[in-house]
Amino acid sequence: MSLVLNGQLTYEQPDSNLISRVNEQVEIASILINADVDFFQKALKNEENFSQLEIEVKDAKFLNVYFDELKLSQNSILKVYNENNQLEVVIQSNSNKNGGLYAIQPIKGSVLKFVFEGDQSNSKILIGEIGYFWKSFDEISSSGWCEVDINCSEGEEWKNQKNGVVRLLIKTNTSTVYCSGTLVNNTSRDCKPYILSADHCVDNVSPENLQQSLAYFNYENSSCGEDDATLNNFVLGMVLRASTSFYNGSDVLLLELQEEIPLEYNPYYNGWNKSNAIFSGGVCIHHPKGDVKKISTYTSNLTTADENGLTENAFWRVNWVETTNGHGVTEQGSSGSPIFNHEKLVVGVLSVGTSYCSRPEDSDYFGKISHPWDSQLDSNSRLDVWLDPTHTNEEFITGSYYPCNDTMVHYEPRDSMLVRLNPTQDRISLYIEQLISNSVEVFLYDTSGKLIFKKEEAPSNLTVIEFPTLNIRNGLYILHVYAGNKERTFKVTVVN
Secondary structure (H helix, E strand, O other), rough: OOOOOOOEEEEEOHHHHHHHHHHHOOOOEEEEEEEEEEEHHHHEEEEOOOOEEEEEEEEOOOOEEEEEEEEEEOOOEEEEEEEEOOEEEEEEEEOOOOOEEOOOOEEEEEEEEEEEEEEOOOEEEEEEEEEEEOHHHHHHHOOOOOOOEEHHHHHHHHHHHHOEEEEEEOOOEEEEEEEEEEEOOOOOOOOOOOOEEEEHHHOOOOHHHHHHOEOOOOOOOOOOOOOOOOOOEEOOHHHHHOOOOOOOOEEEEEEHHHHHHHHHHHOEEEOOOOOOOOOOEEEEEOOOHHOEEEEEEEEEEEEEOOOOOOOOOOEEEEOOEOOOOOOOOOOOOOOOEEEOOOOOOOOEEEEEOOEOEOOOOEEEEEOOOOOOOOOOOOOOOHHHHHOOOOOOOOOOOEEEEEOOOOOOOOOOHHHHHHHHEEEEEOOEEEEEEEEEEEEEEEEEOOOHHHHHEEEEEEEEEEEEEEOOOOOOOOOOEEEEEEOOOOEEEEEEEEEO
């Protein structure tokens, strides 16, 4: 139920019974509230080209919105503020060039404030749903006490592999759920952004839902025992490429991100081994309960599971061991996480976990990537079509950073961009490298949404932009970089 005031929409907290009825196989992140809001019909129009709308959901700890349609006219802009009137998101006309579905990341608080500036007659903003997150950050970061941070000593030998592991925020028809997954390499070695996860993570998930789902990179504490992880690195939108169900397969899922991964995220495309060989030790890297990245360790051989209810020869059974900083297990939210063998290659994804901190000796079960490799006629149920597109029949391939090719002939994405940010005491320097040169626009906003700095540079493969900060007040700023169809957003702290 919603209360409509002039430029304000207020929603009651969703029914707690609804929260308890949601699928318990996965970690629920949020409940979706049907909004069906035409922004320009509900917004308060202060000036001819200036409208604002405030959305509140009582007792929410975080909120986000899912747009059924978001198309902004040329030079228009939509800003999103948090409940403290601090700028969080800037959406420009080229952010969603073709219109249609869109989503923003969860923002802390129970209020979102939207401000539109520009030509309303040629813009369309339809808010379909609101994501209501009822857990605080502390509650989200509440994986089991026995879990081990990835940057403790146990993760020292897995620094590359961890950079491929992602936290997924997947939109269903009624909620969003947390799962884990990993980027994987393919035999073309072309850095296609494929993500392996678990099929049960996309139960009741439509192709449209996946377009509004998020993959988070680098969500981890900087060192063992720290509590400083941020959620600034994410990619919106994915499409299903292949899957096999738990009931007649190995519960394996292959997604492809719809956008290139920003190179500054330093993504690692993990290698894989599709054989049924004996693997004698390794780790699982995962996001239990949507928490920061964790690592669980095994030292005995993986064995093929033969428990009732599991497809024959489709699952690995694993038991974890105690290590220096804990006794890693898996939890809800770990679903879809990769299990690596001793050669640091992915051999399966988490399907069923029975271990927990009070029973760390219990077994977990990972769907083998070997099972759905080429045993089906339908390409939507096979991994080889996507991960071995060159038909090499390689048993394993190694992981890699961009450009993913270990030969001298490197594949390059169509239009990639790398932005390096170097804030110093009296200036901010930007180094923008492009494979295909485009003109570059840079915008700096303060947290009130005021434009502090704007600069446009002519097309170039390397653009260097510097602007002084001596006359800018200390504090947090939002920096946006646009080049062609690429955009980047950074939060910058100025200290003079």
